[in-house]
Amino acid sequence: MSGHSEDPVAEESKRFFTFFNLSMALAAITGLEIVIIYVQAFESKVIIGVLFTTSVLKFFGVVWWFMHLRWDKILNTVLFLMGLVIALGTYFAVIYMADHPIDIENFEVTALEDAWKAGSDYEVGAYVKHEESYYQAKSAHTAGESFDVNSTTEGEKPSFWMKVEGIPHKISWKVNQADLIEINSRKPGNPFFHMYQPEDTEKVQGTVIRVLAKAATSSDFRLKARSEAFWGETE
Structure with missing residues (x-):
């Protein structure tokens, strides 16, 4: 065979x-x-x-x-x-x-419309609106009876306010979980970028105040949140 x-x-x-x-x-x-x-x-x-x-x-x-x-x-x-x-x-x-999806529970972008008020207490960095212009407090003080960039206090003329070129906005967010937050403007004419790495990655929330070139809302911005190499973002 x-x-x-x-x-x-x-x-x-x-x-x-x-x-x-x-x-x-x-x-x-x-x-x-x-x-x-x-x-x-x-x-x-x-x-x-x-x-x-x-x-x-x-x-x-x-x-x-x-x-x-x-x-x-x-x-x-x-x-x-x-x-x-x-x-x-x-x-x-x-x-x-x-x-375990990323849930962006809240994201708001609003222009600050706090009008200047006589007799109010203002902290350093506070923003106010007066006669269609925006100002930022250069020092903590109590406002007098009339608004004046160089108000008089005890015979001195300290510079309490500095005029701001732009519109201050409050940007706040709340995410169920994230180790990195990125916020950027969708419009080139109104540039903005903010990156935040929280120490506590659960129930992440925060607020920043920034001066923008133009008035904006939440729809003009994109928030991206990362959790363990997985991303979620606003629509």
Whole structure:
């Protein structure tokens, strides 16, 4: 009787290229996931959907890997276990992200309209509006009977107010969780950027007052919040 058996070299070569091609595919999918997370080219819901799909693809890739695995090869075993950890890690990370979304509970941008009042106490840096112009207090003081940039107090003429070129705005936010807050203007003609990294990442809230070139509202700004490499933003 005569017979033949498969060439062991060819079989091993085929097995090697199976592992190699699958490794490259898993690496490419992981690279795509990193780009999607950090570049933020899509909305949050789309990102979660894409990541869920890629995690499923990686899981089936690892299963295919297992079907072609020869356990007498230590390197193959190590690569398989690494692929399994990456696939399962991505899957559970996506589930966590879906169950712990970033919720921007409040975001407001309002122009300050506090009119100057005689007899009022003002702190350093306070903004007031007087005769369609805005001023900032240069020192803490109690306002006199009439508004004067150089009011007289006890025979002296200290400069209490400084005229502001622009409109002061109060920008406030409240987010359920975040380790980074970014706020920027949507309009080039009214530039603004603010970045904030809170120490406490739960129930993050804050307020800043900035002078803008033009009057603005919340719709003129974008707030982005990051929590563990996952982003959420205002519409």
